[in-house]
Amino acid sequence: MSAFHRRRSAFAAAAAFAAMAVSAPAQPDMSSDGLLRDHLWSQLTALPKGRRPVVGLALSGGAARAAAHTGVLTVLTRARFPIDVVAGTSMGAIIGALYAAGDPPRRLRKIMRSITPEIGTNWGAMSLLRLVLGQKPLTNRKTEEALIREFGPRRFEELAKPFACVAMDLDSGEKIVFRDGPVSRAVRASSSLPGIIEPVEYRQRFLVDGGVIDDVPVDAAKLLGAQWVLASVTLSDFTRSRPRTALQGLQQVLDIRGSILAREQSREANFVIEPAVGAIPFYDTSKIPEAIDAGIVAAQQRLPAAEERLILSSLPWLLKTPGPSTAAAEIVRK
């Protein structure tokens, strides 16, 4: 629900409705809680960066499922949810990089809807045959090229918002958090699904998808200075699938491991939005519009609670707002 929608809902029941041909809005939030939330939210969003907590957004991996993040971003942007730093893993890294570069949610949704397996990889009959028979993985070089086409050969430092993405060093098993250097190569490394896409050689390391080790990069957002982190998590519902091939089996194992890991890491976040995309297979790009819609719906439902949580964490900052109230607060403290 956007800020306006909730404000209006809060008042809708308050306003006297005569006999209406059209019934009043379905979920009137006539509570005092709704009114106060709206009041404090408008004050919080008016505070400049530096005079409120640094808010981070952590975007999980999940390939096609993770397109739901663009729906979440759509709702957060409409609600003027302050997002100061962004961290992402795998598809979350791709979306996060685009968002941090300044792409508005509308553009992100358009990009996501245009995604097919061929766009980011050398997907095709021959390459798939080589993958299955010759165990030669696909390459996602095209992801890097597409990112460069979208925002140029940018470095992390040149992005509109601080951004980090996560990959794993295949030799040491270390988590690598990228915060500097060229963005597109790091994002490519973060989204190299092990076993299917070849590792990316970068900075003397062999790097694979960060989802293996850090699917919900709350820590990376904190490294960027976030004091309050909202995580958007697009878990798979692995209980619904019955793997029949070796690749599907491998994917199932990765999904289970990723889900367990993601649940643990989500606990580090101050707030979690979890779009209902569990049934969407990671490779099914035809379901991306469905994932985006699920992101919108989930964020819409959870937004009031997210705002309340951030308001409560920001109260010390809100009370410091200059004006007569600050002076009075100071007197009370003395």
Added chain:
Amino acid sequence: MRAPLVGLRGLEAAAAILLLLQASPAAAFWTLRARDPLKEVSALFAAKNYDEVIKIVTPQFIAKLKTKNAAKAQWLRAESLAEMGRFSRALSVFELATKLYPRDQRLQLGFAELLRGSDLPKQAQAVFEGILRKDPASPQARLGLARTQQALGYYDRSAGNYRLALEDSSQARNPDVWRLYAETLSDSGRWDEAKTAVEKALSLRQDAAAYLDLALIQRSQGRLDAAIAALKEARERPNASPALGRALGLWLLEAHKAPEALQEARKLLKTDPRDSLAHWVAAMADQSLGHLIDARREMRLAADFSEKTPFVAAVSQKILKTWGDR
């Protein structure tokens, strides 16, 4: 020779009906009533006697009806169940009936509206879209779809469907539809268009809801004084709710008009001394005015209603902590 015979037979029949009516009006009533077996039930429904409708319109009753009447009977049963608050039962009646009579638009619309009202917007959207596939000109389905998409947060799609619904002249004369359109435009941050739409609603009917929408739009545009004036207009309308006064108190605080905010809070507390938000407004206004003891007292009262208003209570408790209290 045949024609006079036929004429004679017609006359005989008319005479027989007259005789029947004279002899037994009740029998004649039942004979005529049989032509519309749902007349009585419809009258009960119109009189809001839903319990009776449910008792009469049983599956056995419906089984004796022809298709068109059976569909209407299902609708009456489902709507009555919904009116009685038996939503899941109503939904299952609608679900079955829409499968039995897929061409009956009234059933489809009733089902979709009930799904929307039952907080199942995704499912409602699918039913509304199904109706529109068969009848793209259905203004009710268009409006229902727009409202469902609004609830789902698909504001651009919702605005597009409102626009289409408003092409229907009866909808264009309905201020509530203009208001809803204004709300979805506001939801997507299209303030100028929203203001035009709400002004259209106000030109059709100057009610509290429309003034309120205008106030909200103006506040979102940063025109706080104009918003406060519009909110006061809303509050002046008949049967205005105390929530408008609470909002006014908060907005006056935002406009740094603490004395007025305090006055508004006191007015509310006179009516309801347990109004936690009014206590909160009073506390913040008192604090601004330097009435620090009063501010603490009011904030403590605001913090006391954690069951009724948990967020107000949580905020108040935290503020008290910051103030060195509790």
